[in-house]
Amino acid sequence: MIKESVFKSFDSPASLESTLADKIANQLQHAIDSRGKASLVVSGGSTPLKLFQLLSQKTLEWSEVYITLADERWVEADEKDSNERLVREHLLQNRAANAKFRGLKNMFASPEAGAAMAGESLANFPRPFDVVVLGMGTDGHTCSWFPCSKELDHALTTQDMCAAVNPTTAPHARITLSKDAILNSRQIYLHLVGEAKLTVYHHALENDDVTKMPIRAVLAQRKTPVDVFYSA
Numbered sequence: 001m002i003k004e005s006v007f008k009s010f011d012s013p014a015s016l017e018s019t020l021a022d023k024i025a026n027q028l029q030h031a032i033d034s035r036g037k038a039s040l041v042v043s044g045g046s047t048p049l050k051l052f053q054l055l056s057q058k059t060l061e062w063s064e065v066y067i068t069l070a071d072e073r074w075v076e077a078d079e080k081d082s083n084e085r086l087v088r089e090h091l092l093q094n095r096a097a098n099a100k101f102r103g104l105k106n107m108f109a110s111p112e113a114g115a116a117m118a119g120e121s122l123a124n125f126p127r128p129f130d131v132v133v134l135g136m137g138t139d140g141h142t143c144s145w146f147p148c149s150k151e152l153d154h155a156l157t158t159q160d161m162c163a164a165v166n167p168t169t170a171p172h173a174r175i176t177l178s179k180d181a182i183l184n185s186r187q188i189y190l191h192l193v194g195e196a197k198l199t200v201y202h203h204a205l206e207n208d209d210v211t212k213m214p215i216r217a218v219l220a221q222r223k224t225p226v227d228v229f230y231s232a
């Protein structure tokens with residue numbers, strides 16, 4: 001059994017999003033007050049859209065906030081499935097329009113070819129990352145650490161910032177921050193909405209086999225604090 005992380009359950013996605021947006025904004029501003037700048041890593045997918053919108057309205061020194069993605073699909077930044085597009089349309093708006101954003105997709109033809117440059121492009125980000133917001137798929141993946149992919153072990157063991165992944169159960173070649181990069185953070189939030197995700201989360205706590213459920217790489221470690229924010 002994995003020892004459970006801090007688990008916060010909310011009555012509705014809206015109350016979760018409101019609380020989480022407040023917490024993230026406070027932590028980013030605290031980082032700026034303490035160290036002059038702050039870093040935020042966000043995930044794509046459908047779960048964080050409202051959170052992005054709420055965050056974008058927060059009053060803080062967004063010009064000192066460096067934002068990047070936990071993972072990206074290897075598609076152009078204006079395509080439907082691009083996480084960069086999602087972040088530009090929902091987070092880098094309103095007050096957050098002044099934030100410094102770096103996506104992970106670059107001009108290379110594949111994530112394998114582009115991974116080193118994607119990592120280098122984050123060189124001026126404050127590390128450890130101040131706040132990382134992760135999602136989770138119902139197969140137990142987080143970031144683009146897919147249980148089906150032959151690159152999983154590399155993504156979970158490399159010291160490089162970024163790794164290429166070719167999932168067989170999800171569309172698009174991907175680039176993902178490595179486990180090493182994700183865990184070099186001051187705070188990780190796991191944002192879960194829906195009872196199906198709660199079932200998967202409880203299943204993930206049953207043992208520490210990361211090859212079956214890579215989310216365990218986050219849940220089974222004690223180096224970096226992980227708070228789970230859940231609403232049905």
Ligand SMILES: O=C(O)C(O)[C@@H](O)[C@H](O)[C@H](O)COP(=O)(O)O
Binds near residue numbers: 043046047142
């Ligand atoms: O780009 C992505 O797809 C991700 O970053 C991924 O790890 C996501 O967080 C989960 O798949 C959950 O996705 P949903 O929020 O859509 O359920």
